[in-house]
Amino acid sequence: MKGKIAFEEHMAIPETLEDTRAFAGDSGKWDDFTRQILDMGDERLEIMDKTGIEFTILSNNAPGVQGIRDVDQAVEVARKANDAMAEAVARHPDRYAAFAALPMHNSDVASEELTRCVKELGFKGAMVNGFQQTGQEDDVLYLDETELRPFWGTVSELDVPFYLHPRMQLPSRAPIYDGHPWLKSSPWGFAVETSIHSLRMCGSGMFDDYPNLKIIIGHLGEHIPYDLWRIDARMAFSRREYRGNRPLGEYFLDHFYITTSGNFQDPAFKCCLDVVGVDRMFFCADYPFENMEDAADWYDATEVVSGEVKLRIGRTNAIELFDLDLD
Ligand code: GRE
Ligand code: ZN
Numbered sequence: 001m002k003g004k005i006a007f008e009e010h011m012a013i014p015e016t017l018e019d020t021r022a023f024a025g026d027s028g029k030w031d032d033f034t035r036q037i038l039d040m041g042d043e044r045l046e047i048m049d050k051t052g053i054e055f056t057i058l059s060n061n062a063p064g065v066q067g068i069r070d071v072d073q074a075v076e077v078a079r080k081a082n083d084a085m086a087e088a089v090a091r092h093p094d095r096y097a098a099f100a101a102l103p104m105h106n107s108d109v110a111s112e113e114l115t116r117c118v119k120e121l122g123f124k125g126a127m128v129n130g131f132q133q134t135g136q137e138d139d140v141l142y143l144d145e146t147e148l149r150p151f152w153g154t155v156s157e158l159d160v161p162f163y164l165h166p167r168m169q170l171p172s173r174a175p176i177y178d179g180h181p182w183l184k185s186s187p188w189g190f191a192v193e194t195s196i197h198s199l200r201m202c203g204s205g206m207f208d209d210y211p212n213l214k215i216i217i218g219h220l221g222e223h224i225p226y227d228l229w230r231i232d233a234r235m236a237f238s239r240r241e242y243r244g245n246r247p248l249g250e251y252f253l254d255h256f257y258i259t260t261s262g263n264f265q266d267p268a269f270k271c272c273l274d275v276v277g278v279d280r281m282f283f284c285a286d287y288p289f290e291n292m293e294d295a296a297d298w299y300d301a302t303e304v305v306s307g308e309v310k311l312r313i314g315r316t317n318a319i320e321l322f323d324l325d326l327d
Pocket of ligand 1: 166
């Protein structure tokens with residue numbers, strides 16, 4: 001399929017590049033990663049051309065700003081990453097848009113940078129890499145916490161989508177992974193962390209406060225669609241300190257959007273389509289952690305969707321969600 005749009009596609013600046021090194025592992029891929037994630041020019045555009053990806057919304061790598069505890073430094077790095085993306089967008093406005101990287105230490109700094117990015121730089125929303133590290137070594141701030149509620153007021157007012165991207169748990173908070181570090185990152189731990197974070201948001205009342213919030217998650221829903229029915233079924237028995245007015249599944253279906261990033265397989269794709277429906281599904285690759293070729297080859301060939309539906313998930317849903325200036 002030509003004309004695909006993808007929007008979990010990462011870039012780095014020198015200040016955030018090292019975050020990615022651990023994920024290159026011992027696969028000998030670090031040099032390739034470095035070149036690919038720093039590049040927003042020829043190589044990336046050539047692969048997009050080759051794979052039928054017409055347009056990409058860029059985002060900073062993980063954990064990026066969320067791993068910087070000092071608020072002033074985080075603000076500075078976020079601004080730098082956002083300015084770098086804005087430059088690339090200005091060079092190739094027909095191929096790129098961008099998501100803001102945000103310091104999430106408090107509502108003021110987060111709102112200020114998001115507003116700058118949307119109003120002055122024309123960004124299409126934000127991508128945040130899970131919880132924000134703050135203060136002391138093991139301090140974290142989750143996005144559903146009350147002190148960040150004014151930030152969601154800003155997101156609501158600007159009316160832009162918000163991509164919740166995975167990051168790894170801190171060792172102090174995840175002893176269950178001890179002795180099995182391979183399990184902690186993208187094979188499993190990313191989805192555990194991101195699914196719990198998403199469910200916390202559903203159970204926090206933030207969607208009652210701001211009914212127009214739109215949250216995007218990748219990797220075919222970070223395991224949630226498969227279990228959405230069971231969550232509500234079990235919550236009929238136990239919902240201590242659940243702060244939503246409605247059943248959790250309703251918030252998920254009303255507020256969440258799901259992409260194919262890094263999960264190129266029919267069974268989970270079918271499950272997502274059954275649970276959230278065609279309007280809530282989007283093609284993405286997750287470059288450079290995934291090959292655009294693998295993403296596109298699978299999507300172009302899958303028989304789970306065809307014709308108009310393939311076009312919607314691969315392209316037109318994104319044009320509508322982000323109000324892109326494409327036909
Ligand atoms: C991602 O951005 O989705 C990612 C990483 C690191 C490893 C794998 C992966 O940041 O998918
Ligand atoms: Zn990603």
